Amino acid sequence: MDSVNLKVSYAPFIRSKDSIESVMYNVALALAPATVLSIYLFGMPALIVNVVCILSCIAFEWLMDTVRKKPNSCLDGSALVTGLLIALNVPANLPIWMLVVGSFIAIVGTKHVFGGLGYNVFNPALVARVFLLISFPAAMTSWPVPFSVDMETAASPLGILKTDGLEAAMSSFSLMDGFYGTMNGSLGETSTLALLAGAAWLFYKRYITITIPLTMIGSVFLFTGLFYLLDPTTYASPMFHMVTGGLMLGAFFMATDMVTSPLSVRGQIVFGLGCGLLTAIIRLWGGYPEGVSFAILIMNGFVPLIDRWDLNDRKAKNQKKSETT
Amino acid sequence: MKTFNSGGVHPPENKLTEDISIEVMPVPSEVAISLNQHLGKPAKPVVKVGSEVKKGQLIGEADGFISANVHASTSGKVKAVKPHPHPGGQYAMTVFITPDGKDEWAEGCNTAPADWKKLSKKEIIEKIRDAGIVGMGGAGFPTNVKLSPPPDKSIDTIILNGAECEPFLTADHRLMVETPDLVVQGLEIISSLFEGKAKAYIGIESNKPDAIAALKKLAEPKGIGVVSLKTKYPQGAEKQLINAITGRTIEEGELPFDKGCLVQNIGTAVAVYEAVCMNKPLIERVLTVSGMEIAERKNIMARIGTPFREIVAYCGDMTAKTNQVIAGGPMMGKALFSLDTPVVKTTSGILFLNNSRLNKSRERTCIRCSKCVEVCPQGLGPWLLANVAQLKEFDEIQLYGLANCTECGSCTYVCPSKRELVHWIKYAKALVNNRQKRKSA
Numbered sequence: 001m002d003s004v005n006l007k008v009s010y011a012p013f014i015r016s017k018d019s020i021e022s023v024m025y026n027v028a029l030a031l032a033p034a035t036v037l038s039i040y041l042f043g044m045p046a047l048i049v050n051v052v053c054i055l056s057c058i059a060f061e062w063l064m065d066t067v068r069k070k071p072n073s074c075l076d077g078s079a080l081v082t083g084l085l086i087a088l089n090v091p092a093n094l095p096i097w098m099l100v101v102g103s104f105i106a107i108v109g110t111k112h113v114f115g116g117l118g119y120n121v122f123n124p125a126l127v128a129r130v131f132l133l134i135s136f137p138a139a140m141t142s143w144p145v146p147f148s149v150d151m152e153t154a155a156s157p158l159g160i161l162k163t164d165g166l167e168a169a170m171s172s173f174s175l176m177d178g179f180y181g182t183m184n185g186s187l188g189e190t191s192t193l194a195l196l197a198g199a200a201w202l203f204y205k206r207y208i209t210i211t212i213p214l215t216m217i218g219s220v221f222l223f224t225g226l227f228y229l230l231d232p233t234t235y236a237s238p239m240f241h242m243v244t245g246g247l248m249l250g251a252f253f254m255a256t257d258m259v260t261s262p263l264s265v266r267g268q269i270v271f272g273l274g275c276g277l278l279t280a281i282i283r284l285w286g287g288y289p290e291g292v293s294f295a296i297l298i299m300n301g302f303v304p305l306i307d308r309w310d311l312n313d314r315k316a317k318n319q320k321k322s323e324t325t
Numbered sequence: 326m327k328t329f330n331s332g333g334v335h336p337p338e339n340k341l342t343e344d345i346s347i348e349v350m351p352v353p354s355e356v357a358i359s360l361n362q363h364l365g366k367p368a369k370p371v372v373k374v375g376s377e378v379k380k381g382q383l384i385g386e387a388d389g390f391i392s393a394n395v396h397a398s399t400s401g402k403v404k405a406v407k408p409h410p411h412p413g414g415q416y417a418m419t420v421f422i423t424p425d426g427k428d429e430w431a432e433g434c435n436t437a438p439a440d441w442k443k444l445s446k447k448e449i450i451e452k453i454r455d456a457g458i459v460g461m462g463g464a465g466f467p468t469n470v471k472l473s474p475p476p477d478k479s480i481d482t483i484i485l486n487g488a489e490c491e492p493f494l495t496a497d498h499r500l501m502v503e504t505p506d507l508v509v510q511g512l513e514i515i516s517s518l519f520e521g522k523a524k525a526y527i528g529i530e531s532n533k534p535d536a537i538a539a540l541k542k543l544a545e546p547k548g549i550g551v552v553s554l555k556t557k558y559p560q561g562a563e564k565q566l567i568n569a570i571t572g573r574t575i576e577e578g579e580l581p582f583d584k585g586c587l588v589q590n591i592g593t594a595v596a597v598y599e600a601v602c603m604n605k606p607l608i609e610r611v612l613t614v615s616g617m618e619i620a621e622r623k624n625i626m627a628r629i630g631t632p633f634r635e636i637v638a639y640c641g642d643m644t645a646k647t648n649q650v651i652a653g654g655p656m657m658g659k660a661l662f663s664l665d666t667p668v669v670k671t672t673s674g675i676l677f678l679n680n681s682r683l684n685k686s687r688e689r690t691c692i693r694c695s696k697c698v699e700v701c702p703q704g705l706g707p708w709l710l711a712n713v714a715q716l717k718e719f720d721e722i723q724l725y726g727l728a729n730c731t732e733c734g735s736c737t738y739v740c741p742s743k744r745e746l747v748h749w750i751k752y753a754k755a756l757v758n759n760r761q762k763r764k765s766a
Contacts, residue, residue, distance in 0.1 A: 005648065006660070007649055007680075008414070009649070009660055009683060011657055012734035012737055013649060013651055013656075013680055014336055014655045015737070016738055016739050016740075018696075018739065018740075020689060020742055022741065207694075258693050258694040263706065264706070314706075314726070315724040315725065318724050318725070
């Protein structure tokens with residue numbers, strides 16, 4: 001008994017099993033249905049895109065840790081999630097070198113220049129997507145048709161809506177195609193069903209809360225619904241907007257990114273509303289057919305401001321209280 | 326089922342001793358009675374080395390208004406009065422008594438149960454003060470002071486805290502199951518001080534159905550409400566318990582009596598009964614001996630001053646894997662540095678753990694997951710308080726609600742980056758307090 005060496009440490013002496021790894025690997029698991037479906041729909045090229053993105057993200061993470069002399073974080077799962085998200089955001093026929101450039105932009109240019117995991121202001125995968133979209137617009141907007149053997153490409157429903165109008169867009173696919181994912185689009189944007197299944201897992205594990213997805217999707221629905229009611233011949237129905245483009249992927253997996261979203265619930269509501277409104281505005285009147293990435297990135301930039309607003313408000317209340325007592 | 330309005334966590338309950346009856350532990354070979362077992366000033370020693378004392382005899386006298394008496398827990402000879410390890414982590418003045426084996430009561434102590442209804446309010450409070458009763462849930466606030474709120478505060482709700490939300494601990498649970506009559510009588514004595522104007526409740530977490538049943542049978546006919554609470558930590562924290570039962574919120578800077586509430590612990594209620602009806606000072610308490618690394622897990626009735634070393638021996642030794650011994654629960658307890666530490670009035674349990682995190686503990690960067698914000702029962706931003714504390718911005722930190730933190734540790738429990746959030750908050754609190762003391766001095 002006397003030989004026992006007692007150690008003191010800080011309370012609490014029990015901790016939950018959650019760790020950065022468990023959070024990240026569960027997000028990766030939640031992305032699995034969409035990833036698997038994309039490989040089923042688009043075949044071998046989709047598998048290659050996934051493998052290249054994941055491996056290059058992990059490699060860049062390792063490189064940056066080594067250069068910055070930081071503890072090795074390349075297997076903590078965050079690079080894996082970034083890689084998966086980049087893959088889900090690009091067409092299956094994108095050249096491999098572009099994927100590597102995208103991964104470089106995400107890990108080096110977005111994450112590590114700000115200080116690594118936890119410090120980046122913008123969502124790495126989204127910056128990569130927007131970078132690729134602006135740099136290689138042709139490659140990034142010719143979407144492969146599902147189940148095609150020779151990589152036949154076509155525009156996405158949102159693209160058709162922008163260039164050829166509502167009638168052409170509606171005749172190119174059915175809403176159920178959008179829900180199951182059998183339509184033209186990037187790897188992970190196509191199937192609302194697969195994305196919802198993954199998101200349900202994250203809700204069950206309580207890694208994300210409903211606030212941001214609900215406010216974001218809800219405001220897109222209401223805003224596009226309003227214009228659909230005003231003029232159903234030029235504006236698409238809100239259901240069309242629900243199942244096309246990257247709305248589900250963005251709302252459940254990108255806007256909810258812990259690092260780049262506000263901490264307080266009311267901040268998250270402001271953030272979600274902003275993402276939804278900007279998405280709808282860009283889709284209805286913007287130069288690009290799809291606005292989810294831009295909307296989330298713009299709102300990412302507002303997150304420090306939103307958090308500061310919440311804090312200053314609390315502070316002001318506390319100050320008032322301490323003056324009255 | 327009732328619960329508090331925001332936050333909270335649900336750690337594994339690990340109530341391994343909930344069905345084990347309370348066992349009276351024999352008198353140890355030496356008792357070390359700390360003179361600092363309560364909030365406020367330590368008691369002044371009133372015995373000299375070499376003098377004979379009887380069980381229940383006063384050995385430390387309350388020094389000032391917020392302080393408490395300390396009594397000998399067995400009869401014997403005073404061996405020394407010197408600083409000694411205290412479960413709070415520091416050294417405290419301690420009276421050492423070598424028991425004479427007779428275990429004789431001092432005169433007038435431990436009399437046959439008398440009817441408290443004949444006593445006046447003042448007499449009851451005096452008896453409670455004389456017996457050295459303090460809040461036995463953990464804080465150790467002198468009970469007689471708590472029972473005498475300022476005259477301008479009217480108490481309309483009295484709550485007995487049977488939540489026992491800390492994992493492992495079952496001391497209050499066993500008291501409620503084995504002596505529900507004493508619990509109810511103690512509560513009745515406390516209620517009588519407020520002339521029956523206050524409604525009394527006993528709040529119990531739903532994971533103790535036997536305690537709820539036992540108390541319902543006895544308490545409800547007397548007009549005492551028995552409230553079943555959701556099993557969620559920190560249900561038994563004073564502010565959370567008040568919120569769960571009455572819906573009221575204790576704001577920053579307020580005390581429970583500002584909202585008409587008074588909360589007492591189950592063990593305290595039993596001690597009040599024994600002091601008022603039997604003239605028995607607080608010289609022993611029920612505590613849970615548990616954790617994965619002790620041979621026999623038990624609920625024991627131990628003398629105040631029993632060294633933990635003797636409890637370890639009584640419970641069949643701890644395993645070689647033990648690396649931490651905790652006084653209190655795993656969420657808010659303190660890790661001990663010595664097994665010579667004695668039981669004090671606020672020791673609700675002793676846990677023997679093999680904490681595997683000790684050797685690889687590394688605070689990682691905050692990933693802003695906002696889990697700590699979600700679980701904070703006080704609605705604070707623990708990540709921010711910890712950041713500002715690390716930056717030593719002690720003026721700034723007070724504006725973020727530092728004083729409102731109850732140090733329950735829920736934030737630290739959930740943090741995926743394993744940041745020592747509550748530690749940094751406690752650190753800031755201590756330094757802010759020191760600065761204020763220095764300013765006022």
